[in-house]
Amino acid sequence: MKTHMRLMGFGVLPAALLAGAPVMAQGSVEEFYAGKTIDMIIGYSPGGGYDQYARLVARHLGNYIPGNPEIVPRNMPGASSRLAAGYIYNVAPQDGTVLGTADQSLAVAQAMGDEALELDASGFGYIGSPAMENNVLITWHESGVETVDDAKETAIPIGATGGSTSSQYPTIMNELLGTRFEIITGYPGGNDINFAMESGEVSGRGSVNWASVKPLGWYEEGLINVLVQIGLQSEADLTDVPLLYELTENEEDEQLLRLLSAPTAIGRPIFTTPNVPEERLQALRDAFDEMVADPAFIEAAANEGLGVIPVSGEQLQATVDEILATSPEVAARLGEFIVAE
Structure with a gap:
């Protein structure tokens, strides 16, 4: 798994945040x-x-x-x-x-x-x-990968923050479904991955909440492809996008993917x-x-x-x-x- 590190400037937290202990109710x-x-x-x-x-x-x-x-x-x-x-x-x-x-x-x-x-x-x-709301794995419209089947044929870089859902979803899809995502980790947050995707630094995002991506208008404008949704039931406006756990007919794999999907709740x-x-x-x-x-x-x-x-x-x-x-x-x-x- 490749690692991409991007330095960000943050403010220094106040001293009161650097140490703490339980305080009794008064x-x-x-x-x-x-x-x-x-x-x-x-x-x-x-x-x-x-x-x-x-x-x-x-x-x-x-x-x-x-x-x-x-x-x-x-x-x-x-x-x-x-x-x-x-x-x-x-x-x-x-x-x-x-x-x-x-x-x-x-x-x-x-x-x-x-x-x-x-x-x-x-x-x-x-x-x-x-x-x-469900999470989704998305690719940019210029990536050449519009479906999970496409992702099995074409290797593309996918942006992730690290050991979170943004790397977990593409990792498990590579292992169980045969996709070929090249996972680039180290981005500080989702907005950084969005910029990287728009600039062509990566071709997709390993995980984003559907509630966050909808307001951007990208889906309606055809700027992104939604390959899969991660949840236990489909979003009302993504009924044509498969749920991750539905992509396998193996019962053991389905149990595993349902566990991976449970945190969307x-x-x-x-x-x-x-x-x-x-x-x-x-x-x-x-x-x-x-x-x-x-x-x-x-x-x-x-x-x-x-x-x-x-x-x-x-x-x-x-x-x-x-x-x-x-x-x-x-x-x-x-x-x-x-x-x-």
Whole structure:
């Protein structure tokens, strides 16, 4: 697997973000959050889908949290969002003043026994996800690859961030379906891959959420080809695009591909650290549920070309737990095909 590294300039995080410890609950939730600032740690560079949704939530969620704290987004790209996830799990204050978003497939990586993952995905305090839509693998219109069958005949470079879905999908397709994707990793985020695809540096993108690519207008304008969608049911506007797990007639392979597809039910997760006092976690979840049901939030999302298909924090927790309960045999076999970076 080739590696492409691109240096990006980021701002320096404040000292308060560099160390943290659990803080015991004191007073009411409103008293705790009044006058506070919550940091929203985003595991990718600016401009991509995770970043867009996280910033949207950051602008609105504080209005629904008792005490109305300000929420400040901070990008912490690196290692396919694992840098941010590891910071939130291991370093950040465990008091409800740090939220974040990271790759939806962290639980699958854990189920596969990824030893580089220094966290327990079930230990985060899940707040909710503003959107749940399938991921897709796309190619640029000039790539010469319009279908999965084309990808079996023609080798093209596919951009990826690293050991996330953006490299996992093309890797597993190469191994099980015989495609010939040349996976170029190291891009800080999805927006960087988009620029690389437009400039001809790569010919496609290994994974992008359908909710993020639709507003670009590329599909309607014929600028991209959607080769496959990754999910457990088809998108209403992609009924002619095959689901990944449907591309094999082998039952064992289908089980493996369904596991790989399961994280789409997690969408763009917003979570907090482990060990947040229960009343604060519940307040954050209640605030999220109220926010995504508010017509003002839905309109604000639409103005940015973002759809709102919410998943509650309780649902996210249940999905993560279900993934982690996967048969060790199926998870181990998936792990044999995927090399996390």
